[in-house]
Amino acid sequence: MNEEMMNRSYEVQVEGESLGHYTAKTFGWMFAGLLITFVVAVGGYMTRAIAYVYAIPYWHYILLAAELGVVIFLSARIEKMSVGMARALFFLYAALNGIVFCAYLIVFDLTILWTVFGITSVFFGIMALIGWFGNINFAKIRPFMMGGLIFLVFFWLLAMFIDLSAFETTVSMIGIFLFLIFTAYDTKKIQAYHAYYGQVPEMAAKASIFAALQLYLDFINLFIYLLRVLGRRKS
Numbered sequence: 001m002n003e004e005m006m007n008r009s010y011e012v013q014v015e016g017e018s019l020g021h022y023t024a025k026t027f028g029w030m031f032a033g034l035l036i037t038f039v040v041a042v043g044g045y046m047t048r049a050i051a052y053v054y055a056i057p058y059w060h061y062i063l064l065a066a067e068l069g070v071v072i073f074l075s076a077r078i079e080k081m082s083v084g085m086a087r088a089l090f091f092l093y094a095a096l097n098g099i100v101f102c103a104y105l106i107v108f109d110l111t112i113l114w115t116v117f118g119i120t121s122v123f124f125g126i127m128a129l130i131g132w133f134g135n136i137n138f139a140k141i142r143p144f145m146m147g148g149l150i151f152l153v154f155f156w157l158l159a160m161f162i163d164l165s166a167f168e169t170t171v172s173m174i175g176i177f178l179f180l181i182f183t184a185y186d187t188k189k190i191q192a193y194h195a196y197y198g199q200v201p202e203m204a205a206k207a208s209i210f211a212a213l214q215l216y217l218d219f220i221n222l223f224i225y226l227l228r229v230l231g232r233r234k235s
Helices: 003-007 019-047 048-055 057-077 083-107 110-133 138-159 163-195 201-230
Strands: none
Touching: 019 048, 019 083, 019 163, 019 201, 048 083, 057 083, 057 201, 083 110, 083 201, 110 163, 110 201, 138 163, 163 201
């Protein structure tokens, strides 16, 4: 999706679907993705079927590659693929993430997971409201946001090969702050997608799914970083 649309005025009058309905639909897709992740994670944990996945050598690298592949392909090709394909890829990513989240059910106490989920939901909701109603010029801070994202990626890649556990709490706090900002930013982008694509129903539908993916990623990453700070592993 073209980031230049963020610089357009939201005063464009769009025929057809209202902004309120478009926004509700976008968050609906996001919540559907979270539900799929939850069902896959709980289902895999309760049935112990996840043991077969975790028995595969280098399973975490395989899942990571699969998730990255889906996100990159969806991001690069969304303007050319059908709405159904975009939706299917989003749900596929959510299901793959559910397999990963089975590990959290094994490692962390259920009370901690629900507590962190509740905190994540509150923080996410507050920042979404700030992004929607606030008059924030994200163009000025976007380079810092992208720089922070690149820093996190390189840190965790490096942490796969050397021990950086002494810095994990500090980096997790940075991650929390960063994805709070991204939540507001990606919520604001819904308005831009509606104004930019509103007169082209198929593109508007695909933009809604893409926005849902971005918000889903914000929520998931916020949850993970909060869990790293607040979570206590099972003894």
